[in-house]
Amino acid sequence: MKVIERLTIFPLYKKRFAPLASVLLLIPLLSGCGSSKSSSTVSIPTPAAAPTVSAAGPSTTEANTSKPNPATPTADPDPVALQLQSLTLEEKIGQMLLVGINGTTLDAGAKRMITEDKVGGIILYSNNIDNLQGMVKLVNAMKKSNAANPAPLFMSVDQEGGKVSRMPAEYATIPSNAKVGLRNDANAARTMGTLLAREVRSAGFNMNFAPVLDINSNPKNPVIGDRSFGNSADTVVKLGIAEMKGIESESVVPVVKHFPGHGATSVDSHLELPVVNKTRDQLAGLEWLPFQAAIKENADAVMVAHILFPNLDPDRPASLSRTIIGDLLREEMGYKGVVITDDLTMGAIMKHFDLGQAALDSVNAGSDILLVAHEYDNEKRVREAILQNVKNGKLKESRIDESVYRILALKHKYGLTDNPVPVPDLTVLNKDVKAWRSTIAK
Template identity: 35%
Template sequence: MDSISAETIAGQRLMVGFDGTAFNDDLKLLIGTLRVGGLILFSRNIEEPEQIRQLCRDCQAYARQCGLPPLFVAIDQEGGQVARLKPPFTQFPGNPAMRAFDDAVHFARTTARELKDVGINMDMAPVLDIAPENINSIMAQRAFGGDPQWVTAMGTTVIDHLQQRGVMAVAKHFPGIGRTVLDSHLALPDLDVDMAALTDVDLVPFAAAIANNVAGIMLSHIRYTTIDSIWPASLSPSVTADLLRGQMGYRGVVMTDDLDMGAIKPGYDIETAIKRILLSDVDIALICHKGPDIEAAWQTIHGAIAEDAGLKEKAKQSLQRILELKKNYLSGPWLQRYGLTAA
């Protein structure tokens, strides 16, 4: 770990979006200069399967050429309302339409096969939010439902069948946004719910996901006022360091939701957000749109770990978690599938 440069440590803690459908100069900057650890694909990056396959292959090859670990290549493919891949990829009606375990198994097996075939190795799924039926939940059209046991059973089934087939699952949005009615894409919601209710309901699926070795957990941009009255979950040590890692014992990779969302902007500039992330034992900052915030985030991480011994130690711990996950999922056979060779 001591031999890894601060530049690489800073880059590996970023997962970023980009414009374009083919390898380009922007990707050369992101991978070669900023040394990012992951990319996330959106509809703007997608045309058809062979194009995606070539894009992923070229990005991985360039990372290897630059002496970097393999890239996380992620996508939101929940089915239903949130599915970036359109036909000819299999289309699913979404989590609320699932009525049996076989539905979850079929979704996960099919999705894993189709993602892996084009070089995508991480799915930002499943949604583990619990959407009560008596409110106009923002997650009503994306959640498995309002019963914690059902959400747990379906969510862990998706996790297991994605990961058994080599695609990393990311459970979201910790510690649960099903009770909210305000869209965090637009503004920062406050949620005033006591810890007993969170523990007995909202946290149940996440505890099961941890027990099932979920590859990653995504934090919400919700301010849970009984946990932290000042900071949203994605920027709060009370949520990640204390609750998720301390009390719930999660040792895997934790990432934010998109820092470009309205819950974070314009209330928190990128430097403030990144410094909070570094303090909170969050491993990966997700920035989904091209722009100056990506480089500013890299500079903030790089500067912080150069100047603060405590943050440098935390950064090494984060890097260790990231590299361990990459070692487990992005090993030689996976790379060789796409015409690359392992170290």
């Protein structure tokens, strides 16, 4: 994760967190509460070393409770840690839920998820979007419903280009990754990222589930295909990272997907649980390369797939596996950012696992955000499972704190707000898309 500049981030939340700003002005200097953040990363403890959250940020050691020495330099208060301290357990768990809604308007179930369960994010699909005006009205309505909650919503969408395009017909279309991959031009891929981000940002979204970093290594793959930049690791690394940076440059959170690689599957995980029997060495030599490159380039968020890799974990798919998320992604690859599951209501999970237990397993494995894309009742089951397991002591609240710190830090980094957006004039944006698209066709 990139550096979170405290002095520039905190003013972005001044309006929402006026009481918190007052706390910062009044809080006494603390000594021995942990060192200040480094100049290169935000250090987030792994589940094996749960933090004690203080005003100076997560620390693996207890704070020194002796009286401060005025002459001793102290760490600046960490606004993210202070915000985390202010949340109830229920609000923390809400931040870990990113949910889908029914229909094209803010119905009762959607409103309850926002106002009562205080979910941290929303995802819209094509069945939630009829036209530009209706989409913007819906996005603004959800943000307005969230106004009294402790943090802005992640407003997310799958806008990849090609067949996975959620934006309504008023937007000029963007071609598939495979078509861009034929050019093998990093500048073209970066421009693609900026255009995708400009599209979603114009409608009030702040998170895009793109780029796809899967390598299309199985020609019979029913779910990836032209969503991939190609069948070469070099091509996917080159173009995928360029697209990620293009999305970032427009202040939209990119979510790279689908770790540890969906390209070799022969089953659609929306319908059933795919099994990939590749060895660790085979995966390391191909599928993992784009994700390792993204981690090196400080990827903000990674989506983990519902795929069983028996040679890594014979019992749990990647999205529920401590071996794959905690040991491989976080420990070995050194990833410090936000981990998001693929939709837990997909057939790969619902047909083989209890939804509540799957959510609990995923949190224990190291996931931060649980994507529950369909049905209010499913969101309630997931929320209740996490809440009850914390209350009965089977899941430590410190483990929840680790994830929520990462989530809040990402929201601070991108300066998220719940401010409404006007219905955009797409003249310039569509012109730019068409001009870029003409270069791809050559």
